[in-house]
Amino acid sequence: MSRLWQARFFTTVNQLRDLPGTQVPEIAFAGRSNAGKSTAINILTNQKGLAFASKTPGRTQHINYFSIGGAHVGQHRKDPTIVDEIRALLVDLPGYGYAEVSGTAKLHWQKLLGDYVQRREQLAALVLIMDSRRPFTDLDTQMLEWFAPTGKPIHCILTKADKLNRNEQTNILRQSRQILDSYVDEEGVGFPFTVQLFSALKRIGIEEADAKIQELVGLDIEDEFDETDEQAEGDDQPDEAAPRTDDDSDPA
Numbered sequence: 527m528s529r530l531w532q533a534r535f536f537t538t539v540n541q542l543r544d545l546p547g548t549q550v551p552e553i554a555f556a557g558r559s560n561a562g563k564s565t566a567i568n569i570l571t572n573q574k575g576l577a578f579a580s581k582t583p584g585r586t587q588h589i590n591y592f593s594i595g596g597a598h599v600g601q602h603r604k605d606p607t608i609v610d611e612i613r614a615l616l617v618d619l620p621g622y623g624y625a626e627v628s629g630t631a632k633l634h635w636q637k638l639l640g641d642y643v644q645r646r647e648q649l650a651a652l653v654l655i656m657d658s659r660r661p662f663t664d665l666d667t668q669m670l671e672w673f674a675p676t677g678k679p680i681h682c683i684l685t686k687a688d689k690l691n692r693n694e695q696t697n698i699l700r701q702s703r704q705i706l707d708s709y710v711d712e713e714g715v716g717f718p719f720t721v722q723l724f725s726a727l728k729r730i731g732i733e734e735a736d737a738k739i740q741e742l743v744g745l746d747i748e749d750e751f752d753e754t755d756e757q758a759e760g761d762d763q764p765d766e767a768a769p770r771t772d773d774d775s776d777p778a
């Protein structure tokens with residue numbers, strides 16, 4: 527089983543000053559609303575309802591933290607998470623691009639997202655979730671450009687790849703690589719940006735995303751943590767979180 531399956535709800539924050547004082551590496555998931563971020567988090571953590579599908583704008587206006595480690599058995603047990611034993615945090619950022627959100631609220635959240643990705647030292651990497659049918663919208667590009675100067679990695683996940691045929695998948699992956707490769711620093715050196723195709727529905731790219739995320743927060747390194755894996759044995763069948771298919775009601 528993947529270590530990401532140990533994810534547990536940790537905390538939710540509304541303001542930067544309330545960010546947890548934890549020092550472990552965190553990896554943040556960002557994306558336009560409806561890009562498939564909650565579905566991806568739920569599939570990767572093998573938990574149906576960890577990240578909420580963001581149908582109501584109000585519900586998405588929080589930064590939700592999920593912890594990996596610090597809980598001795600899987601998600602079913604109610605025992606408290608031991609904060610000192612947390613190894614990494616997954617951070618679900620509010621989806622951006624909601625047409626319904628008012629100007630002031632939009633600005634508040636845009637600023638918060640920008641400040642968070644630019645200043646949070648514990649942030650090891652960003653996962654940018656984009657619909658494979660329309661990646662790199664203006665807001666995605668803004669997110670990328672806010673984060674690029676930190677020099678930290680960005681892994682782009684192109685969701686709903688099941689909506690594309692093989693040719694389209696190959697093309698969008700190539701175009702996305704070209705876009706990412708076009709970012710270079712003053713010395714002409716590229717940034718640590720990667721991209722992959724993903725489909726929760728057809729289970730495309732799940733292992734690739736899982737391995738990448740674990741690598742980016744150092745969860746791929748063995749340690750005593752593996753005891754936890756053993757204790758949770760027998761629970762290693764995927765939950766088949768069976769995502770609903772896209773109803774194509776994207777506001778975009």
Ligand code: GDP
Nearest residue numbers: 559560561562563564565579725726727770772
């Ligand atoms: P979020 O707003 O980024 O958290 O997006 P959601 O995870 O709520 O997904 C938005 C919509 O896309 C929902 O209707 C999902 O069922 C759908 N969706 C998510 N992942 C996939 C996928 O891999 N394939 C298809 N076809 N639809 C998906």
